Each structure stands twice: as C-alpha cells, then as structure tokens.
Amino acid sequence: MQAGQRRYLSIHEYQSVKLLNSYGIPTPKSIPAKSAEEAYNVAKEFGHNRLVIKAQVLAGGRGKGKFDNGFQGGVHMVDSPEQAKELATKMIGSKLITKQTGAGGRICNAVMLAERREPSHEYYVAVLNDRVSQGVVLVASAQGGMNIEEVAAKDPSAIITTPISFTDGLSKEEALGVAKKLGFKDASTQEEAAEIFINLYRIFKEKDATQIEINPLAETKDGKVLCMDAKFGFDDNAEFRQQDIFALRDISQEEPSEVEAQKHNLNFIKLDGNIGCLVNGAGLAMATMDVLSLHGGNPANFLDVGGGATPETVKKAFEILLADPKVKSIFINIFGGIMRCDYIAEGVIKATKELNMTIPLVVRLKGTKEQEAKDMIRESGMKIIAFDGLDEAAERAVELAV
DSSP: OOOOSOSEEEOOHHHHHHHHHHTTOOOOOEEEESSHHHHHHHHHHHSSSOEEEEEOOSOSOOTTOEETTSOBOSEEEEOSHHHHHHHHHHHTTSEEEOTTTOTTOEEOOOEEEEEOOOEEEEEEEEEEEETTTTEEEEEEESOOSSOHHHHHHHOGGGEEEEEEBTTTBOOHHHHHHHHHHHTOOSHHHHHHHHHHHHHHHHHHHHTTEEEEEEEEEEEETTSOEEEOOEEEEEEGGGGGGOHHHHTTOOGGGSOHHHHHHHHTTOEEEEOSSSEEEEESSHHHHHHHHHHHHHTTOOBSEEEEOOTTOOHHHHHHHHHHHHTOTTOOEEEEEEEESSSOHHHHHHHHHHHHHHTTOOSOEEEEEEETTHHHHHHHHHHHTOOEEEESSHHHHHHHHHHHTO
C-alpha cells in the first residue's frame, strides 16, 4: 500500500446514511442528486413536500456556510420539487465556504434530499478511540445538536462515557443502561437506542473506523429513534481490507496538491505560510517548522520526502512547492541517516535547472554523503545558499521570504 498523508478517510453524508442503513440503523429516508434536474425528480419521488436539501461537501458548518456565488446556507427546507430544483441549481457546481473549509471553500458536486422529521429531543452519540483508556468508548450526551466540546467544557457531567470491549463489543445490558441514562423514557425507545449503539460499534470494528459521530440522534415526535446526521472517519492503514469503503473517497474534496503528493509517496500537507519546506522524516519536518516559526517565519507546508526519496521524487516535491504562488523561499533540511544527502543534492540541482527556479533556496544537509552533496551544490553554480547550522539556515529562509 502506498504511504499517504491522509490520516483518515471521510465520506459524504449520503454515503454515511447508506452505510448506517446496511447495518439496520434507522435514518430519515435520504436520496442524493447530482444535478438540479435529478433533485427535482427525487423530490417528486418522495410523494410529499416536507423535505430538507443538504449540500454534500466534506466540512462542518454547512448550514451557516456561504457559496462562492453568494448563495447563503448549505442546508434548506424544501416544500416542492420546483424549489428543490431551484436550490440545487444554486448549490451544485459552486464552492461552499464554511468555518472548516477556509477561504477557498469546497466544491459541491451533489445534494442530498431527506424527509423532514420533527425531533422531540436531540442527543449526541459517538464511538471513538480513547487515548486515555487505550480502547474504544461510546460517548453520549442528552445535549445533542450542538458543539459537543462546548457541552463538555460547560458541564462535564453531561457527557456519558462507556468503555467498550474490543472483542465482545457493547452488551445489550450496557447499551440499555446508556439509553436510560440519556433519558429515553419508555421501553421501546430504550430498545431502539440500545440497538443503534450496538450496531454503531459493529460498524466501527468491522469497517476499521476511527470515529463515528451521530449528531443529532433524535427521538421524533412520533416516537421513533433516528440518526439525523452522521460523520465517519476510517483508518487509511486499513485500505487494503476495506476497498469498498475506500472506493467512496472523493478527491474533489481534498487539496489537489496533497492528492498529487500522495501519488508520489510524499507526505505533504498544505499550510498558509510562504516558506516552502522539504525535509526527510516527520519529526525533523515538525522541528523545522517550529524553528522557522521561532524566527518569525510561516511554513507553507509540511513535507516529509521519506527515507526512500530519489532525485525524481525530489524534483516532484519541488514542482508541488512551486505550484503554490504564496511560496517566496524554500528551505531544504536533510539529515542523511537512511537518506543519502547526495541524492537530495542531485534532485535539488536537477529541479533548479529543469524548473527554471527563481525562488531562493536555502539548504542544510547533514549526515551520509554530506560532503559529496555540498561539493555537488558548490560546483553546480546554482544560486543555492548552504548552511551547517539549523538556526542560521532557518533565519536566512525567513529573511528571503519577506
């Protein structure tokens, strides 16, 4: 399996609904649409006009978001097929900007139409890996539909945390106990909630999830318990055995430079600064970013080329860095343990020549084949500024980025 910078896979809400339903977990009836005309037809199929339309982008805060065409809100009530078509026209093909997307927003390629259900009470439920107990926990609260971090900060007693045995799962007795603590009053809703908790853990284990968050879980006015919204995260290390899940990946929702980097086994995460970083090893990459920040600089990225980088890989890394118009200088910081410094030097020289680079380069090379690398850089005649000390190199990279 290729190494990538993704920590986990997220899937769209309509895909989450389908997964929940496949495990017998009830949700409002929901159907996706990828065009305005399809949204019209889907709304007509429902046979009633009490619907909601939701923009399908992988980001929170959709309801309060704004599209780049000026249209406000990624979640709206729908009262007719015509209105569904009109709203879908404004959403599909435009970028939704929310508190989580940043100024660039994320493209909306689909909407989801769902039947409107009236909650009498909203709850929060999640299945998570817990670092403290080093196991899986069910986290629940009777204060759903809002930011759970705020609830936990204001009233820790409002959060119910139940450890789950990895092998045995959540027992019926434990699940019913959580349902009762949450305040489900009658036996039927307690039973429904308990079954949901048990099956959420089944998904978590069987699909290699890292997070399942239901917010809200609702008890409706007609006495049903439904998952109204779902957020999933899946462990990217399990891609080899979860191919059906990873086939749902939507790269249109990801940063293009990160997708490109992943194709070449580069661990790359785009940031907002103006100093490009090329480093080997995640720890050294983090330390490099810290030192740049200490000298008043702003890293434009995290980039770990790994121990098996070749001159061609280094050139590709430069192409990705140079594609960011904000980058004003590039800092290369290499410790040659597994990695040979002369390989990096060869790649730097090759990239500088072939990509006609005008951005200043600051290089610090230490370790295996260090002297050979320095000789190569000196003899190349390229405008590459070499340093032995980390602080001096970082300080110069910051100065050149101004």
